[in-house]
Amino acid sequence: MTGATMSEQIWVVDDDRGVRLVLTEALRDAGLAVREFGDADGVRQALPLERPALLLIDVRMPGESGLSLLTELQAQAIGPVIVMSAYTDVATTAAAYRAGAVDYLAKPFDLDHAVAVVQRALAAVAAPTVAAAGAAPSHALLGESAAMREVFRLIGRVAASDLNVLVTGETGTGKELVARALHEESARRERPFVALNTAAIPSELLESELFGHEAGAFTGATRRVAGRFEQAEGGTLFLDEIGDMPLALQTRLLRVLAGGEFYRVGGRELIRGNVRIVAATHQDLAARVATGQFRADLMHRLDVVRIELPSLRHRRSDIPLLAEYFLAAAAKELRLPPKRYSRAALKLVAQRDYPGNVRELENLCRRLAVIAPGNEILPADLGDKPAAVASGEWTDALREWALAALAAGEADIHGRARDALDQTLLQAALQVSDGHRQHAAQALGVGRNTLTRKLGTSRTRQP
Numbered sequence: 001m002t003g004a005t006m007s008e009q010i011w012v013v014d015d016d017r018g019v020r021l022v023l024t025e026a027l028r029d030a031g032l033a034v035r036e037f038g039d040a041d042g043v044r045q046a047l048p049l050e051r052p053a054l055l056l057i058d059v060r061m062p063g064e065s066g067l068s069l070l071t072e073l074q075a076q077a078i079g080p081v082i083v084m085s086a087y088t089d090v091a092t093t094a095a096a097y098r099a100g101a102v103d104y105l106a107k108p109f110d111l112d113h114a115v116a117v118v119q120r121a122l123a124a125v126a127a128p129t130v131a132a133a134g135a136a137p138s139h140a141l142l143g144e145s146a147a148m149r150e151v152f153r154l155i156g157r158v159a160a161s162d163l164n165v166l167v168t169g170e171t172g173t174g175k176e177l178v179a180r181a182l183h184e185e186s187a188r189r190e191r192p193f194v195a196l197n198t199a200a201i202p203s204e205l206l207e208s209e210l211f212g213h214e215a216g217a218f219t220g221a222t223r224r225v226a227g228r229f230e231q232a233e234g235g236t237l238f239l240d241e242i243g244d245m246p247l248a249l250q251t252r253l254l255r256v257l258a259g260g261e262f263y264r265v266g267g268r269e270l271i272r273g274n275v276r277i278v279a280a281t282h283q284d285l286a287a288r289v290a291t292g293q294f295r296a297d298l299m300h301r302l303d304v305v306r307i308e309l310p311s312l313r314h315r316r317s318d319i320p321l322l323a324e325y326f327l328a329a330a331a332k333e334l335r336l337p338p339k340r341y342s343r344a345a346l347k348l349v350a351q352r353d354y355p356g357n358v359r360e361l362e363n364l365c366r367r368l369a370v371i372a373p374g375n376e377i378l379p380a381d382l383g384d385k386p387a388a389v390a391s392g393e394w395t396d397a398l399r400e401w402a403l404a405a406l407a408a409g410e411a412d413i414h415g416r417a418r419d420a421l422d423q424t425l426l427q428a429a430l431q432v433s434d435g436h437r438q439h440a441a442q443a444l445g446v447g448r449n450t451l452t453r454k455l456g457t458s459r460t461r462q463p
Contacts, residue, residue: 009050010118013037013066014058014084019107023056026111027118040069051078054121056105056114059085059092067092067099074100080121084109090141093156094185104156106149141177142325143318147310151178158305159185164257166242166302167280169309172359175280176238178307182278183236191235196228199241206249211256213265229262229273236276242302243283243294250295257301277302312357319350322358326365327377336369344397345377 010032014020017038024034035052037043039061055073057066070081083096086107093104102121105114141152158165159182167175176195183193201209208218212227228237239245245253256262261272279302288294312319323346331338341349354360372381379397398417405413429440441447 009033009035009052011035011037011043011046011052011055013040013043013055013061013069015039015061016058019058019084022111023114026115030115030119032118040064040066043069047076047078054080054082054118056082056084056118059083059096060087067095070096070099070101082117082121090152090155090181090185093152094159094181095156097156097160098185104153106146106153141174141181142322143315144321145310145315145318147315148318151307151309154305154307155181155185158182158307160187162186162276164277164279164302164304166285166304166306167278167309168306169280169282170311170357171282172354172357173309173311174358175282175309176240178309179236179238179278179280183238183276186236186276188235188276192232193236193238194228194232195238195240197240199244203246203249206246207252208265210249210253211262211264212267214267216266218266224264227264229256229275230271232275234274236278239277239279241281242279243281243285243288245294247293247295250298254295254298254301257298312354312361316350319354319361320346322361323349323365326362327369330366330369334366334369337375339369339372339375339377341377342379342400344379344400345382348379348382 010027012020012024012027012034014023014036015038020036020038024036027034035046037046040063043055055078057069059066066083066085070083073079073081079100080102081100082103082105083101084105084107085092096104103117105117141148141155143149143151155178165179165182167178169175179195180193183189196209198206208225208227210227210229212225212230215223252262256273257277260274261270263270285294285299285303289296289299324341327339327341330336349361349364352364356363368377368381372378378400402413402417425444426440429443430437441450
């Protein structure tokens with residue numbers, strides 16, 4: 001870097017010329033000087049002579065990844081760097097932040113938002129960045145929707161910190177997966193991850209579960225037992241369904257969070273702990289505070305950073321990806337032959353409602369892995385074919401039938417399909433028109449004589 005001069009330019013590094021064009025134009029409209037690069041080599045050639053004020057780097061580029069270039073720039077104290085990617089997931093975002101990125105833009109991004117991110121990074125250019133080594137593990141958290149990309153961005157942003165996190169969302173959305181991702185992407189990853197569902201433990205036992213107990217502390221306590229805080233020492237303690245915790249225990253938990261010290265039940269030895277807390281709830285904690293069921297000061301201690309998981313109905317575009325993943329995972333876990341969805345079946349799976357969210361979808365996929373008779377899952381295997389096909393793409397179901405009939409060498413396929421189509425349409429029209437043939441014919445756009453001829457001797461009410 002000897003001889004390089006500091007530039008006020010923003011460098012945009014992306015192999016996609018279209019992205020470079022619209023982004024640089026937006027930045028220039030905001031009064032910023034911009035220089036474009038199509039790959040990492042172009043950046044290296046320019047660095048000996050000039051040093052940018054900030055870089056925006058695409059993660060995936062031909063020849064060399066943006067993360068590799070980011071690591072190299074950080075080693076030379078060049079930055080700040082904002083990374084961009086259309087392939088947003090927990091591992092990638094966390095790796096970017098560990099390598100020193102100050103922010104993450106998920107493609108496609110709003111240009112006004114991108115400009116605001118750049119301006120914020122420039123304003124905080126003197127702020128230090130934290131880099132941590134280590135390979136990024138894979139996670140069961142999946143999704144390509146905008147809502148999940150924001151979840152991944154937040155996980156990557158806060159994982160390296162020791163801030164307490166509150167994960168909210170409906171039952172079955174995957175709150176524990178978020179807690180595990182936060183742990184595995186943090187500097188505590190080599191230490192324990194301990195989970196406790198506070199709603200599943202009787203209130204009279206919960207204190208002992210959390211803080212442990214000494215021998216003789218209560219009837220049946222024959223020996224000293226370490227609680228979850230001690231078990232998680234140096235690591236992460238995940239407290240699920242924190243909204244159901246009894247008020248008396250909330251008070252004691254607050255003291256631990258405030259001072260980092262606690263006593264075992266029946267003990268006199270003061271124990272100092274070093275544990276990061278990730279809490280989760282499906283309830284509205286603010287509402288419980290208002291009704292006196294939850295301490296406001298404890299909520300503020302836990303809710304330092306909030307990550308809200310969307311319900312599956314708010315990320316429907318992710319259902320096919322999740323369904324295929326769960327089906328493959330179930331086959332591997334249960335040692336079954338691998339199966340795949342037909343196009344029609346996958347569309348029907350995506351159109352279903354899942355009040356149990358991701359957990360319900362996973363259970364459906366596990367069931368299909370076991371009970372579906374063939375290697376390809378068909379609409380009939382879902383058990384709700386009539387209702388699903390009525391609201392789905394009927395042509396896909398027709399294609400599935402035609403492929404099967406052709407493969408079996410059946411005769412007169414076109415004639416049979418045409419007759420079945422006519423009968424289905426006519427019967428549906430008669431049902432809607434309460435058996436009135438004239439109204440049914442008008443609704444279908446055919447003459448009454450045509451309808452009568454096709455129905456033959458079908459028994460319907462005469463007008």
